[in-house]
Amino acid sequence: MKALLKSPWVFHLSTGSCNNCDIEILDCLTPRFDIERFGMLLVGSARHADVLLVTGIMTRQSAPAAKRVYEQMAKPCVVVAIGSCSLGQGIFKGSYNAPIPVDEVLPVDAYIPGCPPKPEAMIAGVVKLIQKLQGAK
Amino acid sequence: MAEKRRTIIPIGPYHPLQEEPEFYKLFVEGERIVDIDVRIGYNHRGIEKLAESKHYDQIVYLIERICGICSTSHPIAYVQAVEDIMGDIEIPERALYIRSIIGELERVHSHLLWLGLAGHFLGYNTVFMWAWKYREPVLDIFEVISGNRNHYAMLKPGGVRRDIDDDAIPGIIKILDDLIPVLDMFKGAVLDDPVLAARLKGVGILSKKDIVEYSALGPVARASGIEIDVRKDEPYAAYDRVKWNVITQQEGDVFAKAVVRILETYESISIIKQCLQKMPKGPIDAELKDIPPGEGIGHHEAPRGETFHYVRSDGTNSPVRHKVRAPTFMNFPTFKASVIGERVADATIILAAIDPCYCCTERMSVIDRKSGKQLLAGEQLIKLSQERTKEIARKMGRS
Numbered sequence: 001m002k003a004l005l006k007s008p009w010v011f012h013l014s015t016g017s018c019n020n021c022d023i024e025i026l027d028c029l030t031p032r033f034d035i036e037r038f039g040m041l042l043v044g045s046a047r048h049a050d051v052l053l054v055t056g057i058m059t060r061q062s063a064p065a066a067k068r069v070y071e072q073m074a075k076p077c078v079v080v081a082i083g084s085c086s087l088g089q090g091i092f093k094g095s096y097n098a099p100i101p102v103d104e105v106l107p108v109d110a111y112i113p114g115c116p117p118k119p120e121a122m123i124a125g126v127v128k129l130i131q132k133l134q135g136a137k
Numbered sequence: 138m139a140e141k142r143r144t145i146i147p148i149g150p151y152h153p154l155q156e157e158p159e160f161y162k163l164f165v166e167g168e169r170i171v172d173i174d175v176r177i178g179y180n181h182r183g184i185e186k187l188a189e190s191k192h193y194d195q196i197v198y199l200i201e202r203i204c205g206i207c208s209t210s211h212p213i214a215y216v217q218a219v220e221d222i223m224g225d226i227e228i229p230e231r232a233l234y235i236r237s238i239i240g241e242l243e244r245v246h247s248h249l250l251w252l253g254l255a256g257h258f259l260g261y262n263t264v265f266m267w268a269w270k271y272r273e274p275v276l277d278i279f280e281v282i283s284g285n286r287n288h289y290a291m292l293k294p295g296g297v298r299r300d301i302d303d304d305a306i307p308g309i310i311k312i313l314d315d316l317i318p319v320l321d322m323f324k325g326a327v328l329d330d331p332v333l334a335a336r337l338k339g340v341g342i343l344s345k346k347d348i349v350e351y352s353a354l355g356p357v358a359r360a361s362g363i364e365i366d367v368r369k370d371e372p373y374a375a376y377d378r379v380k381w382n383v384i385t386q387q388e389g390d391v392f393a394k395a396v397v398r399i400l401e402t403y404e405s406i407s408i409i410k411q412c413l414q415k416m417p418k419g420p421i422d423a424e425l426k427d428i429p430p431g432e433g434i435g436h437h438e439a440p441r442g443e444t445f446h447y448v449r450s451d452g453t454n455s456p457v458r459h460k461v462r463a464p465t466f467m468n469f470p471t472f473k474a475s476v477i478g479e480r481v482a483d484a485t486i487i488l489a490a491i492d493p494c495y496c497c498t499e500r501m502s503v504i505d506r507k508s509g510k511q512l513l514a515g516e517q518l519i520k521l522s523q524e525r526t527k528e529i530a531r532k533m534g535r536s
Contacts, residue, residue, distance in 0.1 A: 014180070015179075016179065016180050016181070016182055017180070017205075018202045018203060018204055018205040018208070019204055019205040019206055020202075020205025020206070020208065020287045020288060021205070022205070023205060023206065023250065023287070024286070024287070026269070027269065027273075030253075030265075030266055030269035030270055030273075031266055031267075031269070031270040032270060032273045056180070057182060059179060059180065059181055059182060060181075061178050061179050061181065062179050062180075065179065085202075090202075091187075091198060091199050091202055092182050092183075092184075092187065092202075094187065094190065095182055095183040095184075095186070095187050096183050096186060097181050097182055097183040098182060098183070115202075115288060116205065116286075116287055116288070118286060
């Protein structure tokens with residue numbers, strides 16, 4: 001777990017988002033915020049990732065695919081839900097295609113609220129999670 | 138003669154190529170793509186149905202979340218549809234100008250975003266980083282005006298929700314002025330770079346005929362020489378009160394699409410500056426009466442093409458039908474014309490060239506899944522694309 005926290009690699013999974021949380025995640029990587037300074041890297045495959053960032057409501061069609069992506073990840077790993085939609089379905093609550101919230105499909109470890117959360121909020125959320133995990137060992 | 142062996146290359150649904158889940162199947166013979174199949178629906182959220190259960194004012198927030206990148210295009214089209222139902226309502230001048238300003242700011246940020254992603258697919262990660270770096274000040278403008286970097290919540294039927302502070306205007310104009318040399322740099326980097334020209338010219342060509350047959354819209358159509366732009370063809374907001382040009386290119390390849398987007402950004406900046414200077418003082422919203430039974434349409438030239446909304450009212454608080462047609466829905470099928478016959482390495486940039494936005498486009502459909510044998514994983518495909526750029530650079534002695 002210690003090795004995982006030194007340089008967490010993240011994989012980004014959109015399960016039915018409006019794209020906004022996704023571009024804000026990408027924003028974290030670009031020069032203004034640049035989380036690569038801390039060894040965080042967005043990777044192209046869930047198999048290489050330590051942290052799974054989930055955005056958006058869990059749509060009917062996405063749920064099985066999201067589950068498979070989670071199963072592909074090397075354990076131990078961390079799941080972070082980003083944005084109002086993945087926290088409590090947000091404005092899409094009651095939609096026929098959003099049967100269950102994200103945290104009933106995946107074991108979510110941290111929630112970052114906002115629509116969309118600012119890059120600063122995302123960074124703060126991940127830092128808090130890392131500190132908590134370090135305390136727990 | 139034995140039939141040639143076809144290989145299926147699946148891309149997606151979760152794939153680093155795009156931020157959103159979608160599923161392409163490329164059918165290839167050797168290096169050449171012979172057919173393409175697209176499966177979407179991973180992002181379908183039932184927004185049209187949800188809209189029927191919300192009030193007219195609430196729907197603005199809902200449809201803003203159709204798409205995060207064009208998050209003001211849908212509201213502009215929607216409020217116009219509602220105002221169309223009401224008929225005789227008069228929108229204050231100032232509100233019209235603010236609508237245009239927000240619409241154009243969005244185009245600036247969206248085109249820079251596309252430029253960055255296109256650079257990434259081609260292996261020019263510097264372009265990606267720089268385009269996104271210079272996109273940040275535009276988001277700062279949004280934060281000054283609306284309080285949020287994305288999802289501005291500026292629109293409402295009858296006007297806009299927030300005014301632009303007079304004190305903020307010099308700052309906004311300065312940020313926009315600073316953007317011009319940046320765009321000059323990008324223009325120079327794209328137009329004069331021989332490697333990019335060799336890589337993108339003549340790739341993924343859409344002829345005028347293709348555009349008409351597929352009813353493609355926006356920059357995709359304009360890059361093929363078709364002058365189509367709702368802002369000019371049927372002006373709304375303040376677009377008929379300022380001077381600007383519709384940008385067109387004749388070639389229809391990926392290069393032309395990039396050029397159209399870069400040049401359009403200049404036009405957008407000019408529109409915003411003119412609007413900020415010409416904007417009259419006054420109220421920003423009109424008082425609304427009850428919405429009568431009837432139907433209305435509204436449209437807006439989103440960064441990707443025309444967004445079209447149709448709303449039918451029965452005189453109650455919620456619409457009985459709300460129909461959304463996003464630009465990607467029309468531009469999507471052009472893949473059939475542009476990708477087939479091209480090399481696998483070029484597929485990523487051709488698919489990206491229409492600036493697809495799936496969260497706008499998702500439609501409900503029942504699909505049958507047949508799995509193809511996976512030969513190339515997603516990252517390898519991007520790598521292939523980046524290697525092809527390097528190969529061209531090497532041939533030209535520029536590596």
